[in-house]
Structures are given as C-alpha cells and as structure tokens.
Amino acid sequence: MLMNMKELLAVANENNFAVPAFNISDYSMFNGIMEASEEKNAPVIIAIHPDELSHISDEMVQGIRARIHKSPVPAVIHLDHGGSFAQVIEAIQAGFTSVMIDASTKPYEENIAVCQKVVEAAHAVNVSVEGELGTIGNIDSTETGANDILYTDPQQAKDFIEKTGIDCLAIAIGTSHGIYPKDKKPELRIDVLDEIKKVVTAPLVLHGGSSNKDSEIAKSVEHGVNKINISSDIKAAYYKKMREVLQDEGLREPNQIQPPCMAAMKEVAYQKIELFQADGKAALY
Ligand SMILES: [Zn+2]
Secondary structure: OOOOHHHHHHHHHHHOEEEEEOOOOHHHHHHEEEEEEEOOOOOEEEOOHHHHHHHHHHHHHHHHHHHHOOOOOOEEEEEEEEEOOHHHHHHHHHOOOOEEEOOOOHHHHHHHHHHHHHHHHHOOOOEEEEEEEEEEEOOOOOOOOOOOOEOOEEEEHHHHHHOOOEEEEEEEEEEEEOOOOOOOOOOHHHHHHHHHHHHHHOEEEEOOOOOOOOOHHHHHHHHEEEEEEEOOHHHHHHHHHHHHHOOOOOOOOOOHHHHHHHHHHHHHHHHHHHOOOOOOOOHHH
C-alpha cells in the first residue's frame, strides 16, 4: 500500500507511535525490510539518501513501487536528506512519494525559502515534504550534520512550519548520525521535545536513531516523535553477517550469500519496530 508521508504519519501522530524509516541501498536490504514489516504488520518508510539513490539508480524505484503496491502494509518511499531543489525534483520524477529537503546548515531565512519552493512543487503532485531545523550531529561523513548539536528552538520550529507548509519536521534534540564512538555518550533532551510538542502539531522526526539507548528512544516515542531514522544499525547487522558468511571462500552466488544477511538484518528491524510501538499498527490504515 503506497502512500505519502503526510498520510502515513497522521495516523502515527493520532495513535502515539513512531514509524521506522530504514535506509536501504540494495534490493535484498529493501526486500528484507518489507518482509520484516509485513511479518510485524507494521507501517514502514523506505528511506533512500541521494548517495544511495545514485548507487541503486532511479530505475530501481519503479521496482520498489511495484513491490510496495503488492504489500498489505502501508509504505512510503522517502528521499532522505535531499540537498537541493534539483535533487528533490529528480526523486519526484523517479517515483518517490515523499522528500526531505535539508537546508538546516543554511541561515534560517534561506532554509525557509528553499523549503517553500520544494513544498510548492512537491504538494502539486501529492508528494509530502520533511524539513529540518537545528543541526543533528554527524559521526560518519556520509550525511550532513555538524560535530556539535544545535538544539531546535521550539518557537522557531512553530514559525518554520507555518511559513514553509512542510508536512513533518526533523528536530535536533541530541542524536547524531552514525554509530557513536565509545567515548561519546548520547543523551536525548526530552525536555526540548516536550517544549516543541507544546507549540507544534505537525509530526516530528528523529534522525540518527542508531545506537541510542533503547530506553531513550522509547521515551522519545512516548513524548510524541512519529518517525525515527535507522540506517547504521541495520547495515551493521547485514554486513557483520556477510563477513561471517564469506569465510566460506567457495561461495559466490548472491542468492546463497545474501539470505542469511537479510535474516540478521531483519532481527534488528523487528526490534526497532517493537521499540517504536509500530507492530500491528498497519491495521489502523
Ligand atoms: Zn538524517
């Protein structure tokens, strides 16, 4: 069941759960995530970063659409961290149902201007838009971000949503992209989340959800986050298993190598789906 993010997250917002946005960059990962979501009867967001899109090619999005059309669970194909108006338009042409425009490192007025432009184009063809305010820390260099986290200002969040017309907002409350090094201890500012929630009705998004403590993530869901991005955690499980599998030097067929990796990745996906209280929630759509 293919839909856009506005439709998908409205139900999550009303029923107080979060939908996992899993980043995928090949077909077996995508298929594994769809299987895990179907087994848990959970809505899902298929997130694809521009670097991932150039790896899989625009054409594969048609295959992803076809697979989702056959699925009983609601799903969104979402461009993660679109970096420019052109990248967003390319994604819409390729068949995405939702796009993120991330101009959070630009000055505030510039962030508003580019979001307005994207919203006008995307909404014209029923594609939803995610914007970002504040900076999410960055540990690996594949995504945008800063070394220090700038927390989202609640009043600015309200103003930003009103001026841009975006459908959901990525907020900075203390997460970082990637898996944290041992000396870095992430701590979520639930008090900042509460302040934002008081003045904003649009669904809120948490990026950099890999390797935060489960108890903190659970708390963020209880306090109103409706979408949580997971990338590193599922990929780490997939490739850890692949390294083991490839110890057998005689193996060369992807259909022998990839299934155990998908199974290991699915274990992580099940755990996230449950942690976000998304299991069984496909029934609400
Ligand atoms: Zn992100």
